[in-house]
Amino acid sequence: MKLQCDVEVVNRMLPTYGIKNRGKGVRAVLSIGRLVDKTTECNNIYLMICTANDRAGSKYKLKENIETFFTRFVAEGEATVILKESALDICLSFRLTLTAWLPHSLPLSTLTPARARDVEKPKKKLTIVSKKDYPLTSTFPNSLEPLQPRELINLKLEDNKLVWLPFRIGHLSKLRFLSATHNQLAMLPGDFRKLTLENLDLFGNPFVHPNPLDHTIQLCISSLTLCYW
Incomplete structure (x- = not known):
């Protein structure tokens, strides 16, 4: 299962050291899948976040590690996962109903790195100054801002x-x-x-x-x- 969205990983311990979090999400691909834990050699369920700077992805164990899952603003495209280990909050911003992405029962596959096109920032502007700039072999990006x-x-x-x-x-x-x-x-x-x-x-x-x-x-x-x- 994969979801394209903006993600911000917030470390709850940073303010205690006088350090501010970045406060801005980045384009990412979220995946939920199975991965063998190297320390326990057990097959666990992980959440993987892949970005343009880290296509291999950062992995966070989910089983018995979710303290709270805030879904109050899911309809507005916002959700937050609070993890117990590492004191991390994973803030999500997306454009579809999260319940459609998380069905009650679905086989989980092995986690794989994201493709470059999956983590690229969506195009909002397209400049055409000659015939070669016109998207003849593809369609206009859906993310383009309306004129x-x-x-x-x-x-x-x-x-x-x-x-x-x-x-x-x-x-x-x-x-x-x-x-x-x-x-x-x-x-x-x-x-x-x-x-x-x-x-x-x-x-x-x-x-x-x-x-x-x-x-x-x-x-x-x-x-x-x-x-x-």
Whole structure:
């Protein structure tokens, strides 16, 4: 059984020596399995925590070693295992229901080290500047953060046969560079006046008026390219 989550191992004895715990979890893979205890030569059940810096994993005996298992906040993705030996607290942060990961009965296999891809920090951003950056042989990572339109700075809409720009384009408060060349734009939306652009390129559009930036639209633009048919 394996679970990908953030883990923080807290030593309860450190504060007595005036030492603070790190206070931050790291990406890890948790496994529960069987392992032969070298001292007793008995087959025991262990919890193994593998991280990017320790793929072989740190092992903690579970049988008769769990003092408390706090599951009050499991629904929120938080749980803590308090071990008797070594005075350790293992704090878990995960994205699935822990009861689904810990069924009542399941055969336990031998513990094995984690793979590199299992302990890598999930990608939250993906930058594509050329064709080779596009994930052709795989899908986009599920961990990518959703696009926040209000954070958009540079918007390129060239050669898309657009007949109008979005009416709520003014909500892009951080937009500084806009290029909408070679489309079918006849006018600009009234919401356009809310933008604070540094560069605007509208070349190759059949605007109704020679200057689509009329008196109702006041912009602070340092570079402007306009062309009408």
